Amino acid sequence: MAPEPPLLGMNGITKSFPGVRALDGVDLDVQAGEVHCLLGQNGAGKSTLIKVLAGAHQPDTGTIRWRGEEVTLRSPIAAMRLGIATIYQELDLVEHLSVAENVHLGHEPTTAGFVVRGKAARVSTAQLLKRLGHPEIEPGRLVGELSAAQQQIVSMARALSHDVRLIVMDEPSAALDPDEVDNLFRIVGDLTAAGVAVVYISHRLEEIRRIGDRVTVLKDGRAVAGGLPAKSTPTRDVVAMMTGRNVEYVFPERPTQDATGGEPLLEVRGLARDGEFESLDLTVRPGEIVGLAGLVGSGRSEILETIYGARKPSAGQVLVAGRALKPGSVRAAVRAGLGLAPEERKAQALLMLESVTRNVSVSSMSRFSHGGWIDRAAELGAARAATRELSLRPDNPSVPVRTLSGGNQQKAVLARWLLRGCRVLLLDEPTRGVDVGARAELYAVVRRLADEGLAVLLVSSEVPEVLGLADRVLVLREGRVVHTAPARELDEHRVLDLVMEGSPAS
Amino acid sequence: MTQHASPPRDSTGKVQSADGAPAWRGLMARADVRTLSLLGVLAALIVIGGITKPDEFLDTRNLQLVLTQASVIGVVTVGMTFVIISGGIDLSVGAIVALASVWATTVATQEYGFAGILFTAVIVGVGCGLVNGVLIAYGGMVPFIATLAMLASARGLALQITDGKTQIVTIPSVLDLGERDAYVLGIPPLVMVFAVVTIIGWLVLNRTTFGRRSVAVGGNAEAARLAGIDVRRQRLYLYLLSGLCCGIAAFLLIILSGSGQNTNGNLYELDAIAAAIIGGTLLTGGRGTIVGSVLGVLIFTTITNIFALNNLQSDVQQIAKGAIIVAAVLVQRRTASTT
Numbered sequence: 001m002a003p004e005p006p007l008l009g010m011n012g013i014t015k016s017f018p019g020v021r022a023l024d025g026v027d028l029d030v031q032a033g034e035v036h037c038l039l040g041q042n043g044a045g046k047s048t049l050i051k052v053l054a055g056a057h058q059p060d061t062g063t064i065r066w067r068g069e070e071v072t073l074r075s076p077i078a079a080m081r082l083g084i085a086t087i088y089q090e091l092d093l094v095e096h097l098s099v100a101e102n103v104h105l106g107h108e109p110t111t112a113g114f115v116v117r118g119k120a121a122r123v124s125t126a127q128l129l130k131r132l133g134h135p136e137i138e139p140g141r142l143v144g145e146l147s148a149a150q151q152q153i154v155s156m157a158r159a160l161s162h163d164v165r166l167i168v169m170d171e172p173s174a175a176l177d178p179d180e181v182d183n184l185f186r187i188v189g190d191l192t193a194a195g196v197a198v199v200y201i202s203h204r205l206e207e208i209r210r211i212g213d214r215v216t217v218l219k220d221g222r223a224v225a226g227g228l229p230a231k232s233t234p235t236r237d238v239v240a241m242m243t244g245r246n247v248e249y250v251f252p253e254r255p256t257q258d259a260t261g262g263e264p265l266l267e268v269r270g271l272a273r274d275g276e277f278e279s280l281d282l283t284v285r286p287g288e289i290v291g292l293a294g295l296v297g298s299g300r301s302e303i304l305e306t307i308y309g310a311r312k313p314s315a316g317q318v319l320v321a322g323r324a325l326k327p328g329s330v331r332a333a334v335r336a337g338l339g340l341a342p343e344e345r346k347a348q349a350l351l352m353l354e355s356v357t358r359n360v361s362v363s364s365m366s367r368f369s370h371g372g373w374i375d376r377a378a379e380l381g382a383a384r385a386a387t388r389e390l391s392l393r394p395d396n397p398s399v400p401v402r403t404l405s406g407g408n409q410q411k412a413v414l415a416r417w418l419l420r421g422c423r424v425l426l427l428d429e430p431t432r433g434v435d436v437g438a439r440a441e442l443y444a445v446v447r448r449l450a451d452e453g454l455a456v457l458l459v460s461s462e463v464p465e466v467l468g469l470a471d472r473v474l475v476l477r478e479g480r481v482v483h484t485a486p487a488r489e490l491d492e493h494r495v496l497d498l499v500m501e502g503s504p505a506s
Numbered sequence: 507m508t509q510h511a512s513p514p515r516d517s518t519g520k521v522q523s524a525d526g527a528p529a530w531r532g533l534m535a536r537a538d539v540r541t542l543s544l545l546g547v548l549a550a551l552i553v554i555g556g557i558t559k560p561d562e563f564l565d566t567r568n569l570q571l572v573l574t575q576a577s578v579i580g581v582v583t584v585g586m587t588f589v590i591i592s593g594g595i596d597l598s599v600g601a602i603v604a605l606a607s608v609w610a611t612t613v614a615t616q617e618y619g620f621a622g623i624l625f626t627a628v629i630v631g632v633g634c635g636l637v638n639g640v641l642i643a644y645g646g647m648v649p650f651i652a653t654l655a656m657l658a659s660a661r662g663l664a665l666q667i668t669d670g671k672t673q674i675v676t677i678p679s680v681l682d683l684g685e686r687d688a689y690v691l692g693i694p695p696l697v698m699v700f701a702v703v704t705i706i707g708w709l710v711l712n713r714t715t716f717g718r719r720s721v722a723v724g725g726n727a728e729a730a731r732l733a734g735i736d737v738r739r740q741r742l743y744l745y746l747l748s749g750l751c752c753g754i755a756a757f758l759l760i761i762l763s764g765s766g767q768n769t770n771g772n773l774y775e776l777d778a779i780a781a782a783i784i785g786g787t788l789l790t791g792g793r794g795t796i797v798g799s800v801l802g803v804l805i806f807t808t809i810t811n812i813f814a815l816n817n818l819q820s821d822v823q824q825i826a827k828g829a830i831i832v833a834a835v836l837v838q839r840r841t842a843s844t845t
Contacts, residue, residue, distance in 0.1 A: 308732070330732060331736060347729070348729055348732055349733070350729060351729060351730075351792070353725050353792045353793050354722075362730070362735070363734045369715045372714045372715050
């Protein structure tokens with residue numbers, strides 16, 4: 001009488017990390033043989049959800065049913081034993097092992113405990129690769145020698161080498177050329193025809209229309225819509241579900257006059273890096289905040305780091321106040337007055353073992369030193385003045401920077417550049433890991449710095465942030481600017497249409 | 507006493523202004539748990555030495571001997587501490603000491619007298635450091651590999667120069683520095699050199715931009731680079747510094763032994779690394795103290811002395827050293843996880 005239970009039923013899954021509720025009661029059901037698409041903006045909880053499904057994270061509450069029976073996925077191995085395989089965006093292959101060894105990693109064909117049956121592994125690998133439409137990949141080759149697309153095939157072969165019933169694919173098409181995407185879709189079709197379920201994550205709505213059966217939309221850790229028909233739900237509705245948010249952003253007011261006067265402080269001409277972004281032109285005037293909007297992989301961070309000299313451009317020029325910078329030199333950029341607040345604050349900006357003072361003064365040490373000798377009183381005073389100006393809490397620059405909250409750590413990075421006297425501020429995801437209350441304060445700080453005459457170039461994957469803070473917005477898609485407009489002429493739906501569809505859908 | 511210490515605090519834990527409290531109080535308050543525990547270990551060792559061999563251990567001559575022995579490896583350890591703090595390693599220190607000591611004691615060099623020996627030892631040390639630094643900073647080699655290669659070649663070159671023979675020093679002004687007549691207020695000149703190197707090392711690490719940059723490069727090289735520090739040049743300087751310390755140590759060793767041998771400085775790299783580690787320097791870089799490293803050297807040298815006085819063989823000493831390294835690191839992990 002009861003209908004056949006779904007292959008997978010996740011119910012009321014919650015998962016919290018310190019300071020963040022990543023999943024807040026998510027339901028997801030997946031039928032055998034369907035392609036179930038997961039949609040959501042960055043930070044909506046997609047990765048956390050698939051990590052729970054892969055056994056890599058344990059949910060705080062909620063139940064997981066597998067073919068109607070409640071299960072606990074204690075570890076990735078437990079998930080694999082049930083037949084759940086995950087192909088992550090960051091491929092988890094061992095470069096120095098061969099294709100066959102990677103495919104059979106962890107379950108090598110053995111005889112009496114010894115991995116001797118290399119031939120058996122190669123033969124079964126060859127069969128899997130043939131089934132995946134890539135017989136040209138030799139099982140004996142080292143994975144490190146393969147292209148990104150081929151590595152993805154190997155990753156898929158590894159998933160199929162288990163008795164798999166459900167495959168999770170996290171943005172599998174991101175690194176692929178169009179005809180490789182066609183092959184991927186053929187594979188997905190074969191799998192579902194054989195009764196395997198596929199959970200497919202992608203930002204590209206047109207892909208979801210082509211291969212998806214049903215769609216679940218995640219937003220702020222909740223499933224706002226579950227099991228919608230993938231082919232017939234209008235794009236507008238999907239985008240609306242992804243963006244309608246509960247979090248209120250408080251943005252400072254823009255100056256009444258546009259900063260059109262004055263010479264551009266930062267000018268980028270034809271800047272490019274092979275495979276990352278193409279011929280980029282932009283200008284930022286003093287007092288202006290320019291935003292770059294785009295998805296992960298659209299080349300945003302790469303652009304900022306190239307402007308800053310941390311990556312060497314393959315073409316183009318960066319000018320500060322009309323003078324060209326030496327390409328690929330961070331020191332030249334810093335000397336010319338550029339400052340970067342990088343995306344990975346802890347890995348790229350902060351000296352986590354050091355005090356706030358030392359983190360703030362690190363780029364301006366020559367100002368407090370005579371012949372290499374540091375005047376520590378002057379250093380402390382300057383660091384205190386800079387952190388006070390940004391209302392950094394606690395008001396004691398001698399505390400270790402690791403004890404600060406995310407927002408205050410970001411202020412420490414800003415204080416570093418303030419102290420240095422920087423004229424052009426590059427902000428990469430400035431509010432990542434910063435809680436909502438502190439965000440408003442950071443926005444106000446950035447606006448005030450601009451009002452004081454700084455040129456600010458802002459990158460964020462959170463579209464409302466770019467629209468709310470920036471004066472002018474450049475929309476990026478796959479390393480190219482597809483649209484430029486004053487922020488007040490854009491809204492979130494329009495920007496998301498642009499970044500996902502690539503063409504203006506008026 | 508550490509370069510990462512919090513500012514002076516009074517007994518209520520309130521932070522004081524930079525020049526508020528009396529200097530000794532600031533020093534006491536800032537001597538962190540690790541430094542105090544190292545001092546405690548050293549004190550315990552002195553008590554053990556005093557109990558087991560009261561007449562011999564506490565004899566002035568013996569204490570002078572302990573400090574003199576500590577001086578050579580101590581100078582090397584100061585350089586090594588900088589390298590490790592910056593996230594690197596220098597396996598070639600012992601071999602550089604050997605090469606510098608034999609190059610500085612060849613017949614040809616000795617013709618130039620005292621200055622010739624000193625100059626040659628320092629230049630050879632700095633030269634080897636330069637090669638290490640260029641390979642690592644600009645050649646992109648892993649410090650472990652580059653300095654391992656230097657270890658092998660410097661030892662080889664030292665053997666080639668001496669042909670395995672001991673080169674006796676015949677310059678009286680050099681030899682005199684090792685004699686008791688040269689002691690000032692009972693302190694051997696070698697120990698004074700060690701003290702001066704230690705003080706300079708402490709000042710450079712804690713009070714100069716060079717020290718700051720070393721710590722920044724070791725703590726987070728990418729962040730240092732993005733903050734505008736020339737990470738490669740800093741790395742080059744650090745290996746130059748380590749080479750310089752090896753050159754000075756070689757000169758001290760020449761005074762101490764009155765000769766140059768290709769077997770000098772054997773396993774100094776391990777002793778120096780071990781002393782830095784038990785002194786609290788993180789092998790991953792970003793944190794470390796000169797005071798801790800020097801205490802580490804003194805602890806090892808004292809143990810060696812006590813064991814020798816009690817007629818325990820060097821195999822037992824080696825086992826004890828290994829046990830101390832393990833114990834020190836375990837204790838540090840414990841304290842690190844509770845703070």
